[in-house]
Amino acid sequence: MFKFESIEHDTIFNRLDFRTKLVMIVITTLIAFIWDSPITGGILALSISSACLLAGIKLEYFKLVIKVMFPFYVFLLITMGFFNVDQIKTLINRNTLTPVFSIPQTFWLIGGASMSQEGIIYALNIIFKTLTMILVIPLAIFTTDINQMVVGMVRVKIPYKIVFIFSSTLRFFPLLLGEIETIIEAQKLRGLAINKMGLILKTKMYSTVAVTLILNAMAKSQKLEIILQSKAFSGSSNRTYLHKSLLTITDYITIVLLILLLIIVLFFYFRFGVGKFAWLIYS
Numbered sequence: 001m002f003k004f005e006s007i008e009h010d011t012i013f014n015r016l017d018f019r020t021k022l023v024m025i026v027i028t029t030l031i032a033f034i035w036d037s038p039i040t041g042g043i044l045a046l047s048i049s050s051a052c053l054l055a056g057i058k059l060e061y062f063k064l065v066i067k068v069m070f071p072f073y074v075f076l077l078i079t080m081g082f083f084n085v086d087q088i089k090t091l092i093n094r095n096t097l098t099p100v101f102s103i104p105q106t107f108w109l110i111g112g113a114s115m116s117q118e119g120i121i122y123a124l125n126i127i128f129k130t131l132t133m134i135l136v137i138p139l140a141i142f143t144t145d146i147n148q149m150v151v152g153m154v155r156v157k158i159p160y161k162i163v164f165i166f167s168s169t170l171r172f173f174p175l176l177l178g179e180i181e182t183i184i185e186a187q188k189l190r191g192l193a194i195n196k197m198g199l200i201l202k203t204k205m206y207s208t209v210a211v212t213l214i215l216n217a218m219a220k221s222q223k224l225e226i227i228l229q230s231k232a233f234s235g236s237s238n239r240t241y242l243h244k245s246l247l248t249i250t251d252y253i254t255i256v257l258l259i260l261l262l263i264i265v266l267f268f269y270f271r272f273g274v275g276k277f278a279w280l281i282y283s
Contacts, residue, residue, distance in 0.1 A: 012250070013055040013143040018152030020251040021140035027258045031265050032132040035275035036091070038121050041128035048135045055143050065134055073127050080123035081115035088118045091277040122277065146170055151245040154237050161235035172220065179216055183209050 013021075028048065035041050049062070081100070089095060097116035141149070146167055153163045187205070188194060194205065268274035 011055050011143070013051070013139065015248075015250065016143075016254060017245055017247050017251045018140070018144050018149050019156055019245065019247065020254050021144065022152070022156065023255050023258055025136055025140055027262050028136045029133055030262060032129045034265060034269055035129075036125055036277040037275050037279045037281070038125040038128060039280055040275045041125050041132070045128040045131045045135070048132050048139065052135050052139050055139060057138060057142055061138065065131070069130065069134070072130075073123075076123045076126055077120060078115075080126070081119035082113050084119050084122060085116070088116070088122055088277075091122075092118060093278070121281065125277065141170070145243075147243040148245060151241050151243050154241070155245050159235070160237040160239075164235065168224070172217075175220075176213060176217060179213055180209060183212055 028044070032041065032044060035044065052062075053059075085097065088097060097114075097118050099114040100117050100120065102114040144152075149170075150163055150167045153166070154160060184194065192205070194202065197205065265275065269276065273279050
């Protein structure tokens with residue numbers, strides 16, 4: 001079962017405070033947005049992927065990300081390759097693009113459209129951006145215990161009600177996934193051959209699963225509301241905490257290095273154009 005629990009591997013990411021990981025998420029996301037070059041974007045995405053593997057995140061998660069995002073990436077390649085013309089001409093400061101594939105003029109509505117090499121490269125840049133932002137979040141969350149996560153978020157002055165909602169979502173999500181598996185297994189035991197179904201029948205079957213799941217989730221949320229009211233939950237951050245969140249020397253060094261990295265990226269981007277779309281490709 002998929003779980004939002006701390007990874008068992010004892011790595012540097014597990015030992016870092018969650019506040020340090022929040023800084024890592026913010027700075028990595030900023031760098032991903034700043035860089036327009038697929039070269040620097042690819043290096044960043046590869047670095048984050050390697051860090052995830054080092055932290056102990058399983059390959060099944062990478063397969064899940066690729067499986068879910070693959071249709072979106074294909075859509076990006078098509079739309080950017082064919083239609084994102086004016087923006088790319090501005091980025092490379094040219095009036096013409098390099099055609100890779102052209103649709104015959106006889107085709108209705110899209111006849112004569114041409115997929116450009118520059119459009120494909122720009123789509124790759126967006127793909128690397130999204131991969132970076134998708135992978136950096138589990139790098140922080142999967143390597144942190146939920147209790148430590150809650151205390152760390154409170155320490156950075158995030159309202160406790162928001163923190164509580166976030167932590168409750170992480171705790172209940174595995175339960176919902178478990179219920180999905182239970183419902184599907186129950187239907188299989190009743191003779192429902194899901195693997196032999198077509199797309200339409202599978203859609204209908206999963207819609208019935210969704211209805212059952214929503215009803216169960218509503219029942220659980222009502223029980224949680226009653227429990228919170230019985231305990232006089234106020235949502236105030238002024239309370240005692242069983243777990244502690246302490247910044248160590250490693251945390252301070254990591255935060256300083258991350259800030260220095262952002263400064264270096266900004267300097268080379270605006271001074272030498274490192275990370276811009278045309279860098280090392282159309283320079």
